[in-house]
Amino acid sequence: MAGYKKHEAQDWAWENIKGQWTTLVTPFTPDNKVDVEGMKRNVRHVRSLGTTGAGCTWNMGEFWSLSHDERIQVMDAVAEAAEGTWPIGAHVTDTSANEMISLAQHAEAQGFDLLIVAPPYMATKTEDQVVEYVRLLADNTNLAIMFYNSPQFGIIMSPYGMGQLCAIPNVVGVKEASFNQQISIETHLSLGKDHVISTPDEWIYFKGQELGIQQQAMFANTSDWRFDVPGANNYVQWIDRACQGDLDETFYDNKLRRLKELSDTWWTRTQTKFNGALPVAMVKHWAELMGMSGGPVRPPLFDLSPVEKSELREELEPLKPKLAPVIPARPATSRGSWLDGNNNFASGMLLMVSVQNMEEAMEAEQGGADIVDVKNLQEALVGSG
Secondary structure (H helix, E strand, O other), X not given: OOOOOHHHHHHHHHHHOOEEEEEOOOOEOOOOOEOHHHHHHHHHHHHOOOOOEEEEOXXXXXXXXXXXXXXXXXXXHXXXXXXXXXXXXXXXXXXXXXXXXXXXXXXXXOOOOEEEEXXXXXOOOOHHHHHHXXXXXXXXXXXXXXXXXXXXXXXXXXXXXXXXXXXXXXXXXXXXXXXOHHHHHHHHHHHOOOOEEEOXXXXXXXXXXXXXXXXXXXXXXXXXXXXXXXXXXXXXXXXXXXXXXXXXXXXXXXXXXXHHHHHHHHHHHHHHHOOOOOOHHHHHHHHHHOOOOOOOOOOOOOOOOHHHHHHHHHHHHHHOOOOOOOOOOOOOOHHHHOOOOOOHHHHOOOOEEEOOOHHHHHHHHHOOOOEEEOHHHHHHHHHOO
């Protein structure tokens, strides 16, 4: 449950929206129901990766396909699995302002820590409309709000427009996912000192190093649970360090680059195939290949074909992070084997025999000697050349 007051939202955001945040898919059962237990398992899985927090019912969560009751179902499942100890955010965008407010109030009652909102995606054509829509939400919740800037919602806010949004008291920052690097850079430079600005891709850290930009959170993407496994959370480690200014390019090249290249290839391929729609089907199948619950996508999206699924599996499998093998300690061998099961230990007595040659040594061993003194044997061998 959010442990801050409305006027403290920005301070809370600086302290808590840090490191890697994830975006959750909404798993569905074969009969097209929300897989509530699968959602809980997914949350527990992502938590085991060390991810800072999560958001549900975003674009990748197919929120636009969910009924009101289903969005509530997903929120409740995420809140239960988070157990009040893991930061969670609810995406509450809707074309109905009343529905948006209702979802926000439910999220607040369920202990969510923040809200995510984007423009309503039908009638909104101007930045002023977006600002007033977000202001309406802010007036009806005590929670911190992150604005989601994405072309998927029909309008991309300019850095100036995002500045107007961030002037609303409990709007604490922006997920700047316009896919326009210039907008991302300008937004970081103009707003990043006072608000949490996050571009959800690794390029911002490399470019930021040149420009003096320090992004403190990857808010949010699916790369943690697509690239990492419990016990080998390379992506989460790298992001957490990068968010603190420690940009380890060697680690990235060795552990992550090939996975990122595979992801970019499939992302572009799938998005192009569906004329710009987010590649939810690809991401959900990738989730299944990592041992998570995914299930089918809902109309009007299409699932990957069987051939595509097979290709992705074959290309991903050799790149999955491997856990370091656990090598058990070896038992003591030859030189200490005489200690095992030696009944003389019970009496506290050992038998030592000094020998002059190999024949005597073998005879002493057969006769039950515990220790064979080879000092004299060594001298004899050296003396004989």
